[in-house]
Structure formats: C-alpha cells, structure tokens
Amino acid sequence: MxxxxxxxxxxxxxxxxxxxxxxxxxxxxxxxxxxxxxxxxxxxxxxxxxxxxxxxxxxxxxxxxxxxxxxxxxxxxxxxxxxxxxxxxxxxxxxxxxxxxxxxxxxxxxxxxxxxxxxxxxxxxxxxxxxxxxxxxxxxxxxxxxxxxxxxxxxxxxxxxxxxxxxxxxxKKPRLPLSHIYHENEYEQDASLYKRQLEEYNEFISRYYNERTGGKRKDTWTGQMASMLSNPKxxxxxxxxxxxxxxxx
The missing domain is CATH 3.40.109.10 (NADH Oxidase)
Incomplete structure (x- = not known):
C-alpha cells in the first residue's frame, strides 16, 4: 500500500x-x-x-x-x-x-x-x-x-x-462491505444475499455507535437512511x- x-x-x-x-x-x-x-x-x-x-x-x-x-x-x-x-x-x-x-x-x-x-x-x-x-x-x-x-x-x-x-x-465511519458495493460482470440481484449483507452491516454499525457513545446510541445504517429518506427535503x-x-x- x-x-x-x-x-x-x-x-x-x-x-x-x-x-x-x-x-x-x-x-x-x-x-x-x-x-x-x-x-x-x-x-x-x-x-x-x-x-x-x-x-x-x-x-x-x-x-x-x-x-x-x-x-x-x-x-x-x-x-x-x-x-x-x-x-x-x-x-x-x-x-x-x-x-x-x-x-x-x-x-x-x-x-x-x-x-x-x-x-x-x-x-x-x-x-x-x-x-x-x-x-x-x-x-x-x-x-x-x-x-x-x-x-x-x-x-x-x-x-x-x-x-x-x-x-x-x-x-472513521465504517463503510459498507466491499462485497456489497463491488459487483463483477453484472449487478448482484439475489435479494436474500443483499438483505443479509445489510443486516450484517447494521450489526457492525450498531456496535460502532454503541462503543463510540458509551451505549447512548445503537441505531443501524438502514434505520438512519430510511428515516432520512422518508422525509423528502x-x-x-x-x-x-x-x-x-x-x-x-
């Protein structure tokens, strides 16, 4: 590197x-x-x-x-x-x-x-x-x-x-896993895999916020995004x- x-x-x-x-x-x-x-x-x-x-x-x-x-x-x-x-x-x-x-x-x-x-x-x-x-x-x-x-x-x-x-x-805020972002040759459309990757990322993000805030915050990435996107601005x-x-x- x-x-x-x-x-x-x-x-x-x-x-x-x-x-x-x-x-x-x-x-x-x-x-x-x-x-x-x-x-x-x-x-x-x-x-x-x-x-x-x-x-x-x-x-x-x-x-x-x-x-x-x-x-x-x-x-x-x-x-x-x-x-x-x-x-x-x-x-x-x-x-x-x-x-x-x-x-x-x-x-x-x-x-x-x-x-x-x-x-x-x-x-x-x-x-x-x-x-x-x-x-x-x-x-x-x-x-x-x-x-x-x-x-x-x-x-x-x-x-x-x-x-x-x-x-x-x-x-540093943890990003989505590479396997969720990078698709090879064609877009991955396995919905169960897609959701599983997001659920795993949610668990990771929740732990990140929990550790960073001393237990005051445990929200997930999908929860944050859904809340934001449900309120158009x-x-x-x-x-x-x-x-x-x-x-x-």
Missing part, C-alpha cells in the same frame, strides 16, 4: 478546526489538484469559489443549518456546476451551443466534473495533513447562496468544503435548476 492510498483510506470528516488560515500556496495547490481531475471531453464545467469574508461565511453557516465549521475553518470552498463560460465561448466562436448546454446530458456532465474536481481537492488537502468536510447544507437555500456569491445563470453551487487544521481527529431543486437555465431537455 502506498502513501496516496493510505491517505484516501484514512479519510474522515473533520468538524472542528484550529483557528489558523490556509496559506495562499496551500489554497493554490488544492485548486490546481482539483483542476487535474478528469473532465468529460475537456469541458471543464465547474468553478470553485473561495469564501474568506467572515460575514459571508457566517451567513453560509446559517443557511447550512447553523453548522459552525462552515464559519470556522482554515478556508471554505464552494464547488459549482458551471456552464456559463460555455455560453460565452459559443458567442466567441459564433456557434449555437444553447441546446447542448441546456441538455440533461451536459447538466449531468457538469455535476460529474464538479464532483471529480472536489474529490481531487479533498485528497490533496488531506495529503497535506489538513482535514475536510463536505457541506451539502448550502443547498437548503440556493437562492440565498447564489445571491450571496453573485453567481450568474448557468452556475449552480452544489456543495461546500470546509478545509483546515484538525483540532482533533474523529473516528429540498424539493424545490428541480424548479430552481430550470430557472438557472439548466433546463434538463
């Missing part, structure tokens, strides 16, 4: 950071690493916004559900799906690109490109002994976030990433995406 794999296997979300800002060099290396990620057909359909203004960070923390680590970290990045520049390049080259950039395909491409870039950024940050935490809570109110960041049409903030020096390391998203000229045609 090499150092890169060790870094990735050691990932955990950090929610408490030292009061220490990242250096300009660290920020640039993280962004350059993000830019080195694969991108579909070289389209590079994303942008990254670094938020340093304490007032903006405080407002973003409130939008995200009063998550203090959105405000208190070494640097806060927001990763955006971005097809705005592609409208400009169509005008520059006198080509009609609107139908293409408003297609479902290129909407998916922009999300994939953004996610790939973000994960490269996360690995780069962790390789520098920094901690990271993805923040999906900014999608609680994207209209407010877009207004705060002054994003144009065809740019949608997808998630944030708090980066900084860990105040303390949290435990952010149901405004389809309408919001359409208004920002990601019309999903």
């Amino acid at each position: 090499n150092q890169t794999i060790e870094t990735m296997l050691s990932h955990r979300s950090i929610r408490h950071f030292e009061d220490k800002s990242l250096t300009k060099e660290q920020i640039e290396l993280i962004v350059l690493s993000a830019q080195s990620a694969s991108t579909s057909s070289y389209i590079q359909a994303y942008s990254i916004i670094g938020v340093t203004d304490p007032v903006k960070k405080k407002k973003l923390a409130e939008v995200a559900g009063n998550q203090s680590y959105v405000e208190k970290n070494g640097h806060f990045f927001i990763f955006c799906a971005d097809l705005n520049r592609h409208e400009f390049l169509g005008e520059m080259e006198n080509k009609d690109v609107i139908a293409s950039i408003e297609s479902s395909e290129n909407f998916i491409v922009s999300i994939i490109d953004t996610a790939l870039a973000a994960q490269n950024a996360a690995v780069a940050a962790e390789s520098m002994d920094l901690g990271v935490c993805y923040i999906g809570g900014i999608r609680n109110n994207l209209a407010e976030v877009c207004n705060l960041l002054k994003t144009p049409k065809r740019v949608i903030p997808l998630f944030g990433m708090a980066v900084g020096y860990p105040e303390k390391l949290t435990d 952010r149901m405004y998203m389809k309408e919001f995406i359409g208004k920002h000229r990601f019309d999903l045609k």
Whole structure:
C-alpha cells in the first residue's frame, strides 16, 4: 500500500478546526489538484469559489443549518456546476451551443466534473495533513447562496468544503462491505444475499455507535437512511435548476 492510498483510506470528516488560515500556496495547490481531475471531453464545467469574508461565511453557516465549521475553518470552498463560460465561448466562436448546454446530458456532465474536481481537492488537502468536510447544507437555500456569491445563470453551487487544521481527529465511519458495493460482470440481484449483507452491516454499525457513545446510541445504517429518506427535503431543486437555465431537455 502506498502513501496516496493510505491517505484516501484514512479519510474522515473533520468538524472542528484550529483557528489558523490556509496559506495562499496551500489554497493554490488544492485548486490546481482539483483542476487535474478528469473532465468529460475537456469541458471543464465547474468553478470553485473561495469564501474568506467572515460575514459571508457566517451567513453560509446559517443557511447550512447553523453548522459552525462552515464559519470556522482554515478556508471554505464552494464547488459549482458551471456552464456559463460555455455560453460565452459559443458567442466567441459564433456557434449555437444553447441546446447542448441546456441538455440533461451536459447538466449531468457538469455535476460529474464538479464532483471529480472536489474529490481531487479533498485528497490533496488531506495529503497535506489538513482535514475536510463536505457541506451539502448550502443547498437548503440556493437562492440565498447564489445571491450571496453573485453567481450568474448557468452556475449552480452544489456543495461546500470546509478545509483546515484538525483540532482533533474523529473516528472513521465504517463503510459498507466491499462485497456489497463491488459487483463483477453484472449487478448482484439475489435479494436474500443483499438483505443479509445489510443486516450484517447494521450489526457492525450498531456496535460502532454503541462503543463510540458509551451505549447512548445503537441505531443501524438502514434505520438512519430510511428515516432520512422518508422525509423528502429540498424539493424545490428541480424548479430552481430550470430557472438557472439548466433546463434538463
């Protein structure tokens, strides 16, 4: 096992950071690493916004559900799906690109490109002994976030990433077993096997929470997910995406 794999296997979300800002060099290396990620057909359909203004960070923390680590970290990045520049390049080259950039395909491409870039950024940050935490809570109110960041049409903030020096390391959350995630040649559809794997994972997770909390918590993974998914949230998203000229045609 090499150092890169060790870094990735050691990932955990950090929610408490030292009061220490990242250096300009660290920020640039993280962004350059993000830019080195694969991108579909070289389209590079994303942008990254670094938020340093304490007032903006405080407002973003409130939008995200009063998550203090959105405000208190070494640097806060927001990763955006971005097809705005592609409208400009169509005008520059006198080509009609609107139908293409408003297609479902290129909407998916922009999300994939953004996610790939973000994960490269996360690995780069962790390789520098920094901690990271993805923040999906900014999608609680994207209209407010877009207004705060002054994003144009065809740019949608997808998630944030708090980066900084860990105040303390949290435990790693156990992932699903490899045999449940990895299918060879075709998707495993043996329902009894599928449920048995989930039941075994539930037992493992329940023990993890029990040990971590001194017996105060023993819930299962399927129980957590079922509770979360039975309460739909952010149901405004389809309408919001359409208004920002990601019309999903």
